[in-house]
Amino acid sequence: MNAPWYKYGLFNDEISLVVAVLIGIGFGFFLERAGFGSGRKLAAQFYFTDMTVLKVMFTAIVTAMVGLYYLSVIGYVDLSLVYINPTYLLPQIVGGLILGVGFVVGGYCPGTSCVSAATGRYDGWVYLLGFVAGILFFGELFPLVEKFYVTTDMGKVTLPQLLNLPYGLMVFLVCAMAIGAFAAAEWGEKKMAAKNQGEIK
Amino acid sequence: MKVTQWINKLSLNQKLAALLFVLGVVALFAGNPYGGAKATIDAQELALIVEKQADHVSAEDLADWIIQNRADYRLIDLRTEPEFAAYHIPTSECIQLPNLLTSDLQRNEKIILYSEGGIHSAQAWFLLKAQGFKSVYMLFGGLAEWQEKILFPQIPENATPEQLNAFQKIAEVSKFFGGAPQTGSEPAALQPKPSLPTPALPSGAVNPKIQTKKKKEGC
Amino acid sequence: MSSSQTSDPFTPKPYWNPYLSGIGLGLVLLAAFVIMGRGLGASGAFSSAVAFVVEKIAPSHAHSNSFYAEYLGDGSTNPLKDWLVFEVIGVFIGGFISGKLAHRVVRSVEKGPRISTRKRLFFAFVGGGLMAIGAKLARGCTSGQALTGGALLNFGSWAFMMSVFAGGYAMAYLVRRQWT
Numbered sequence: 001m002n003a004p005w006y007k008y009g010l011f012n013d014e015i016s017l018v019v020a021v022l023i024g025i026g027f028g029f030f031l032e033r034a035g036f037g038s039g040r041k042l043a044a045q046f047y048f049t050d051m052t053v054l055k056v057m058f059t060a061i062v063t064a065m066v067g068l069y070y071l072s073v074i075g076y077v078d079l080s081l082v083y084i085n086p087t088y089l090l091p092q093i094v095g096g097l098i099l100g101v102g103f104v105v106g107g108y109c110p111g112t113s114c115v116s117a118a119t120g121r122y123d124g125w126v127y128l129l130g131f132v133a134g135i136l137f138f139g140e141l142f143p144l145v146e147k148f149y150v151t152t153d154m155g156k157v158t159l160p161q162l163l164n165l166p167y168g169l170m171v172f173l174v175c176a177m178a179i180g181a182f183a184a185a186e187w188g189e190k191k192m193a194a195k196n197q198g199e200i201k
Numbered sequence: 202m203k204v205t206q207w208i209n210k211l212s213l214n215q216k217l218a219a220l221l222f223v224l225g226v227v228a229l230f231a232g233n234p235y236g237g238a239k240a241t242i243d244a245q246e247l248a249l250i251v252e253k254q255a256d257h258v259s260a261e262d263l264a265d266w267i268i269q270n271r272a273d274y275r276l277i278d279l280r281t282e283p284e285f286a287a288y289h290i291p292t293s294e295c296i297q298l299p300n301l302l303t304s305d306l307q308r309n310e311k312i313i314l315y316s317e318g319g320i321h322s323a324q325a326w327f328l329l330k331a332q333g334f335k336s337v338y339m340l341f342g343g344l345a346e347w348q349e350k351i352l353f354p355q356i357p358e359n360a361t362p363e364q365l366n367a368f369q370k371i372a373e374v375s376k377f378f379g380g381a382p383q384t385g386s387e388p389a390a391l392q393p394k395p396s397l398p399t400p401a402l403p404s405g406a407v408n409p410k411i412q413t414k415k416k417k418e419g420c
Numbered sequence: 421m422s423s424s425q426t427s428d429p430f431t432p433k434p435y436w437n438p439y440l441s442g443i444g445l446g447l448v449l450l451a452a453f454v455i456m457g458r459g460l461g462a463s464g465a466f467s468s469a470v471a472f473v474v475e476k477i478a479p480s481h482a483h484s485n486s487f488y489a490e491y492l493g494d495g496s497t498n499p500l501k502d503w504l505v506f507e508v509i510g511v512f513i514g515g516f517i518s519g520k521l522a523h524r525v526v527r528s529v530e531k532g533p534r535i536s537t538r539k540r541l542f543f544a545f546v547g548g549g550l551m552a553i554g555a556k557l558a559r560g561c562t563s564g565q566a567l568t569g570g571a572l573l574n575f576g577s578w579a580f581m582m583s584v585f586a587g588g589y590a591m592a593y594l595v596r597r598q599w600t
Binding site: 003004005006007016017018019020021022023024025026027028029030031032033034035037038039040041043044045046047049052055056057058059060061062063064065067068071076077081082083084085086087088089091092093094095096097098099100101102103104105106107108109110111112113114115116117118119120121122123124126127128129130131132133134135136137138139140142143145146149154156157158159160161162167170171174182 | 435436438439440441442443444445446447448449450451452453454455456457458459460462463466467469470471474485486487488501503504505506507508509510511512513514515516517518519522524525526527528529530531532540541543544545546547548549550551552553554555556557558559560561562563564565566567568569570571572573574575576577578579580581582583584585586587588589590591592595596598599600
């Protein structure tokens with residue numbers, strides 16, 4: 001077992017920041033390749049006309065999930081050393097709802113807004129301004145929501161642990177679900193395109 | 202032949218979906234990614250480590266590290282809880298052998314094990330090594346040696362000046378840990394067995410242990 | 421698809437097949453897991469920046485607030501010397517490189533035909549603000565929670581992801597004039 005490299009001390013903090021930039025470049029590059037620099041393309045997800053967000057996101061999730069699973073099974077990666085966010089169920093559900101609303105209003109999520117700004121979109125820059133203002137707002141009001149922020153603390157819990165299923169079975173289920181979602185997305189896009197065609201006529 | 206023809210007819214997206222499906226199905230049978238209880242041992246490598254005694258930390262070194270307040274390792278006391286409560290080396294944690302693998306020890310941490318003598322820590326050492334823990338060490342001679350060398354160091358009879366010098370140094374260390382250096386001239390056997398100091402370090406002797414800096418890893 | 425034509429002398433190239441972009445993104449995420457033992461993120465970088473500025477203006481105020489304090493750390497290092505901050509700098513660079521290569525770097529505003537630019541920018545600002553509140557409440561955004569946590573089968577992240585889609589679809593009708 002040799003990975004995660006950083007946690008086995010293969011390089012120091014300074015190098016890790018170089019790694020951060022490189023990984024960020026890859027991240028930004030593929031976000032832009034997918035068309036996530038465009039707010040219209042992102043927002044189209046919520047009008048069923050272009051399901052790229054779902055396709056790209058789920059493909060990325062299953063790719064990383066499957067890759068990490070196999071690298072751990074062969075003993076290369078110590079999965080218990082990969083950082084996992086603790087679950088605070090209620091704040092995450094409420095936060096997710098607000099974020100979803102913000103997504104369709106603003107047209108971006110934080111990562112994609114950076115790509116949008118980098119490719120010259122003024123709304124991307126303004127979105128980022130709003131984002132920073134929102135953080136400041138949240139930070140200033142944090143004492144008021146602090147109690148809610150720490151409710152329903154479930155610790156670090158994964159789906160296999162929660163449902164008491166083998167990890168491999170969960171991987172399979174997510175893969176199967178993703179394939180189903182992709183098929184539905186392709187089908188839905190065709191349907192919507194046909195419908196819109198009809199409307200124009 | 203038929204299969205390849207069939208595959209060739211698929212679009213790229215369909216091929217990718219098929220690949221994902223296959224990977225998913227294999228995952229059903231591939232097993233637990235957390236390593237589980239399966240142990241893999243590179244016997245040759247372990248034997249070499251043992252041979253070179255690269256798996257030991259001496260009581261003096263450990264004492265120095267504690268005084269320097271180093272926080273880059275975890276000191277594990279393998280004895281029972283009552284024994285631990287009666288005395289333990291400052292900064293140590295009590296984890297018994299059966300609980301080792303379910304404890305929060307991480308494979309990338311530097312772990313120093315000790316027990317009364319050397320047997321339990323040697324067993325624990327193999328257990329952890331087999332589980333892929335990278336740097337595991339044993340306190341040489343265990344707690345027995347810690348008491349003899351650090352808590353109650355004995356001045357050698359007819360000590361040479363160098364030996365005296367060394368003893369003075371170790372006596373300082375010993376006092377830090379609340380020990381009692383033995384300077385009496387009568388043979389050690391005749392002395393009453395000194396009582397063990399309280400496990401806690403004298404207050405103010407040491408800063409609260411600096412936690413290894415916790416890096417924020419979430420958003 | 422892209423709303424941007426104009427000043428660029430080249431026509432923008434079409435976007436990649438979403439599944440290929442997704443695989444690319446997934447491999448970057450996997451690389452982060454293997455190399456660093458952590459996933460991707462975005463919102464945390466901006467939190468560090470905000471905490472940094474607040475601390476410069478009102479140090480005691482920043483340290484008494486546990487939200488800022490978390491990003492400021494123990495004061496031994498500059499809060500901007502943070503992994504996520506550098507990663508986000510990379511995102512800007514990577515996005516620009518990809519956009520430049522495909523002739524997609526265009527000064528423009530992304531919006532539907534039925535809304536004025538000023539209104540669109542207002543919505544972008546409000547959306548960004550809402551997103552920040554949601555992301556901070558949920559301890560991560562689409563990158564840190566949905567993508568990273570999704571791949572790690574993190575329960576909270578999946579619950580979060582479902583909520584994001586629920587919130588988005590619920591709101592979509594109300595702001596349809598902005599996009600369609």
